Amino acid sequence: MMYFMKKETLVTTIGREPYKNSGVVNPPVYRASTILFHTLEEFENCESGDGIYPLVYGRSGTPSTRALEESLATLDGADHAIVTSSGQAALVVGLMGILSHGDHVLITDNVYGSIRKFCKYELARFGVEITFFDPMIDDITPLLKANTKMVYCEAPGSLTFEVQDIKKIAKAAHAHGAVVMVDNTWATPLYLCAKDVGADITVHSCTKYLSGHSDLVMGLVTCSKKYFPQLRRVFRNLGSSPGSEEVYLVARGLRTLPTRLKQHQETGIALAKWFEKRPEVAKVLHPAFASCPGHENWKRDFKGASGLFGVLLKPYPHKALAAMMDDMKLFGMGFSWGGYESLMIPFVPERTASKWKHDGICLRVNAGLEHIDDLIADLEAGFKRLNAAA
Numbered sequence: 001m002m003y004f005m006k007k008e009t010l011v012t013t014i015g016r017e018p019y020k021n022s023g024v025v026n027p028p029v030y031r032a033s034t035i036l037f038h039t040l041e042e043f044e045n046c047e048s049g050d051g052i053y054p055l056v057y058g059r060s061g062t063p064s065t066r067a068l069e070e071s072l073a074t075l076d077g078a079d080h081a082i083v084t085s086s087g088q089a090a091l092v093v094g095l096m097g098i099l100s101h102g103d104h105v106l107i108t109d110n111v112y113g114s115i116r117k118f119c120k121y122e123l124a125r126f127g128v129e130i131t132f133f134d135p136m137i138d139d140i141t142p143l144l145k146a147n148t149k150m151v152y153c154e155a156p157g158s159l160t161f162e163v164q165d166i167k168k169i170a171k172a173a174h175a176h177g178a179v180v181m182v183d184n185t186w187a188t189p190l191y192l193c194a195k196d197v198g199a200d201i202t203v204h205s206c207t208k209y210l211s212g213h214s215d216l217v218m219g220l221v222t223c224s225k226k227y228f229p230q231l232r233r234v235f236r237n238l239g240s241s242p243g244s245e246e247v248y249l250v251a252r253g254l255r256t257l258p259t260r261l262k263q264h265q266e267t268g269i270a271l272a273k274w275f276e277k278r279p280e281v282a283k284v285l286h287p288a289f290a291s292c293p294g295h296e297n298w299k300r301d302f303k304g305a306s307g308l309f310g311v312l313l314k315p316y317p318h319k320a321l322a323a324m325m326d327d328m329k330l331f332g333m334g335f336s337w338g339g340y341e342s343l344m345i346p347f348v349p350e351r352t353a354s355k356w357k358h359d360g361i362c363l364r365v366n367a368g369l370e371h372i373d374d375l376i377a378d379l380e381a382g383f384k385r386l387n388a389a390a
């Protein structure tokens with residue numbers, strides 16, 4: 001692999017070997033459950049060798065999965081990658097790969113909501129102690145306990161966009177012997193190398209920018225040699241492998257990731273600037289803006305901003321919000337983000353360790369790839385309906 005290449009070039013070359021496949025540009029899709037062995041000896045020894053990476057059965061991987069994993073590990077600057085059935089499954093592999101009964105985990109209070117649920121309803125049942133911390137905490141050292149095994153960051157949070165000081169948090173965690181896991185979905189491997197700021201385990205939802213077309217659900221864990229065996233074991237034992245079609249589509253999505261991200265960034269910033277000037281808006285939450293909590297961490301650590309940001313409106317009656325949202329032409333209302341189409345949803349942050357201070361409406365905006373003028377026209381009409389119904 002040619003590691004010296006720029007990432008724009010790298011994504012067009014990784015994970016494919018055309019001349020091993022009749023010159024066909026893209027790698028084939030392997031659909032497999034059974035994988036045959038030539039001899040009894042091969043069959044009997046199929047789990048030996050490193051014992052963690054064999055192609056023995058569809059659930060443990062196929063040549064397409066391996067090619068994608070190698071591509072994603074390279075892109076994320078990691079030794080290894082594991083692709084999973086969803087981003088949620090990838091985070092669960094990270095948590096269960098490290099934490100055991102009696103251990104303690106520190107989790108940022110702006111964490112992805114479904115992981116908060118996993119911790120509350122599942123992890124706690126297995127005797128893991130969970131403490132949420134203020135994403136803008138100055139020093140996590142006082143929260144570290146003798147049994148703290150992991151510190152979990154998500155920067156910026158995908159609803160409220162606080163950018164943690166991962167470097168400082170990781171330094172304190174490592175001094176204590178704790179593992180640092182980072183959900184890096186917002187920035188992608190292109191705009192933050194989480195390993196470089198102290199992550200031992202990095203997780204991405206491939207559902208978002210990595211695939212980019214709102215047509216699949218898939219996840220990714222990357223890590224160093226040290227943690228790979230245990231994470232790989234948990235992955236296999238959970239059985240959370242991705243489908244062959246998803247693997248192909250994520251590999252395809254990677255080819256255009258830098259190009260798409262550039263546009264998402266540009267449109268996101270332009271929309272955020274537009275929102276900032278509107279009288280309906282109390283505050284914009286965009287990591288690239290000085291007004292965003294943790295902006296200085298974004299500036300220090302990140303190479304760019306993706307297209308997801310928050311908008312806090314002044315107080316409006318619920319019916320006014322409905323009048324606006326129900327008739328948006330380009331901004332769809334639905335979960336997920338990172339696709340080519342713009343989205344906008346209202347949200348209510350869930351907090352247990354820090355206070356959420358805004359009492360107006362919170363919106364999350366996914367800047368898609370449409371022309372900025374059309375998006376602004378849609379928003380202008382939306383705000384007109386908001387005001388008319390207020």
Ligand SMILES: *Cc1c(COP(=O)(O)O)cnc(C)c1O
Pocket residue numbers: 086087088089112154158183185186205206207208217218219336
């Ligand atoms: C969507 C998302 C996830 C979960 O990913 P899925 O692929 O939907 O399971 C995790 N973290 C963040 C920040 C996300 O936005």
